[in-house]
Amino acid sequence: MYSDLNHFLEDMRSKTIEEQKMMINEMINALNFDQLSQVINFLKEPFFTNNLKDYLLDSTLPDIKSKEFLFLVQAERYNGNIVRKFMNEAGISNYYLDKFINKYQLKKISSGMYIFPHKTLDAPFLFQSQYSKAVVSHETALYMLDLSDVIPRRTIMSMPKDYKLSQIEKNANRYMKIYDGLYNNNKSLIISYPENDPILLTRNAPIDSAQIVLKKTMNNNPVRVTSAEKTIADVLASSSTTEEEVKYEALKKYYDLYPRDSKRLRRVAQKQGVLKVLDKYLWELKLD
Template sequence: MLSANQLHTLAEQNKGVLQTAQALKLGVAKKSFYDFIKTNEFEQVAHGIYLAPEAWADSLYFLHLRSTQAVFSHETALYFHDLADREPLQYTVTVKTGYNPSKLTADGIKVYSIKSELHAMGLTQMETNFGHMVPCYDMERTICDVLRSRNGMEIQTIQNALRAYVKHKDKNLRQLTHYAKALRVEKILQPYLEVLL
């Protein structure tokens, strides 16, 4: 059966994850898709997202699939870039202003919003522990975001992140200054850099 083969291939390519929308786009009939899910004992992990029984549950990747415009930022991005000493207690994402974050916040995700023209600045891809690629801000954008949101974060987290960034071999101070100007945190960043550099 063609659709079953297609779905097996699709699940393999996506490390055991199948999405209803993706399968329908390939031309698989809805009934065939749900029959395949049931027969192969896939588990529903979110609306329209199913996981093979032998696959690892990757909550960061599932979050990305549920909300494709959400970009991992702040504490979660610090963790991705090894600028934090521990995994964050809750995931943090940034969305465009006007996006309704109620479903994300109901699931315990901390959501920041920013003007749409600044949303893609510093956007990169990072690999989760389970090998999926997800959108995340680069180190420089993350440092600026942390400074912008400093009132809602632990001072220790900010200081540790800045110390780790300054020691990082891949740091780009020119890019950091450019982002700091665009995000209006230049005056806050300057004293930190003077002390640390």
């Protein structure tokens, strides 16, 4: 391929980054298992130094086998939003975590939750981390599931009907501002965090685990969201104040995305008592 190494290196330097990446991929495909292991070991440090650069204090990567390195990997995974229970699950004890909280001067959001000073607080992710029964729902879920083009100006989350919202008010921290609100003509809570759309917390019928999916927030963190079928059933409920255009759009998009899942939609609609309403919309849209 090349007559000598110098010729090869000169050719590499003359190419764009994308061209160099393509050449490296070609080289990697020719390596055996042992050679690939050697390459990975060689690339570990520069790869993680670059990947974790936003979190390093002096551009120096901690020992890859250390707890501090593991902490930084987890910090990058959640975009600087630190949840103690997730750190514990990753193998970082409270002893080590407390050391890193001090060393990296993390800001405390609430009990067991912190954020790197230069990172954006991810309110939906942190709120769900604290309140495990909260699920993104209704119009917000429609948008996150690609069933609506309407960009929500708030994050609607559902809690079980019997959940005492007063507990959330009691546990409020200095980063949260809580107001009374209405949603679908029922009492709700509006929870405001800095640099985030408000969270509107409402009560909902029980949400089965089979009707919950994971999606990513704007900050690329995982949150629990009602399934497409559950979300459509929610916005078709008689108490729903969702705009008619949004309902029609959601059903058309659902049938585009899941053309073979109409039976599942009908089962969920029947369970929630909105099957007749669903049939009316489908008839008008000539979808079923």
